[in-house]
Amino acid sequence: MMKTTAASALLLVGLLxxxxxxxQAASAAAQRETMDIGDEPGRISTEEATIKSGPxxxxxxxxxxxxxxxxxxxxxxxxxxxxxxxxNRALRYGIGVGREGFTWSGLVKITRKAEWPDWTPPPExxxxxxxxxxxxxxxxxxxxxxxxxxxxxxxxxxHGTNQPETIGQSISSGCFRLANGDVIDLYSRAAxxxxxxxxxxxxx
Numbered sequence: 378m379m380k381t382t383a384a385s386a387l388l389l390v391g392l393l394x395x396x397x398x399x400x401q402a403a404s405a406a407a408q409r410e411t412m413d414i415g416d417e418p419g420r421i422s423t424e425e426a427t428i429k430s431g432p433x434x435x436x437x438x439x440x441x442x443x444x445x446x447x448x449x450x451x452x453x454x455x456x457x458x459x460x461x462x463x464x465n466r467a468l469r470y471g472i473g474v475g476r477e478g479f480t481w482s483g484l485v486k487i488t489r490k491a492e493w494p495d496w497t498p499p500p501e502x503x504x505x506x507x508x509x510x511x512x513x514x515x516x517x518x519x520x521x522x523x524x525x526x527x528x529x530x531x532x533x534x535x536h537g538t539n540q541p542e543t544i545g546q547s548i549s550s551g552c553f554r555l556a557n558g559d560v561i562d563l564y565s566r567a568a569x570x571x572x573x574x575x576x577x578x579x580x581x
Contacts (some may be wrong), residue, residue: 382575421455426541427558430517433457433471433545435559440467449487449535449573453480453552456545460533470563473538473554475545480577485529487571490564491515494525499532502550523557525565527575536560 428434433456440459444450448461453474459467474480493515503509513519522537534552538544541556548554555563 406540426499428471428541428544435468435470435562437462438467438469439465440466440469442467443577444572444574447568447571448568449571451573451575452578453482453575454578456547458555458563460563461578463567468563468566470555471544472535473543473548474545475549475551480547480550481533481551482575482577485531485575487526487535487567487569487572487573488529489527490524490567490569492526492564493517493519493523494536495519496520496521498511518570522554524560524565526564535563540563 408424437448438459440461441448442448442459442461442465444461444526446461446463449473450459450461451457451474452468456472456474458472460470461467467561487561495515496513496519497511498506498509503511513515515521517523518539521534525534525536527534532551536554537560538554539557543554544556554560579581
């Protein structure tokens, strides 16, 4: 079941059945005034950029889960993405998540994968930031970063970022971002059709 804020629900209406969408209270005026932080077209971050130390560095961890290996489990409150592996282990990545008013939870699948993806900001983002480009070809200066994995029929993605310092922050409009080196690693491991579980907390 998908849970969204009001802003996220607007993006998903028409893409998901009504039974999957539940709007939460949010101020539309505040959302319009809030800028998307960290989406900076033209800034260059090489694909070698990774989180090398600290809690958000990629690492193998103990992870008890009933999900099969290959599943991606995202804990938005902790800012971690887990790739489930056998024997109660997971590869954990630090991520950036949606800021207040743009968090969501649900169960989706990876429906598309792209290397150096193009970026077409959705109309809702253009309305908040009219100065953004309407289209930007993929490349090192693209805010989508080095790789993208598209989540179900939603507008959301797991993708890279040209601002690795934003990892560990609540900063996006609902997408999940990794440093480019980390998203390249995840991209090579995550299969098309893989199950993706998005939770607000670590509770199973």
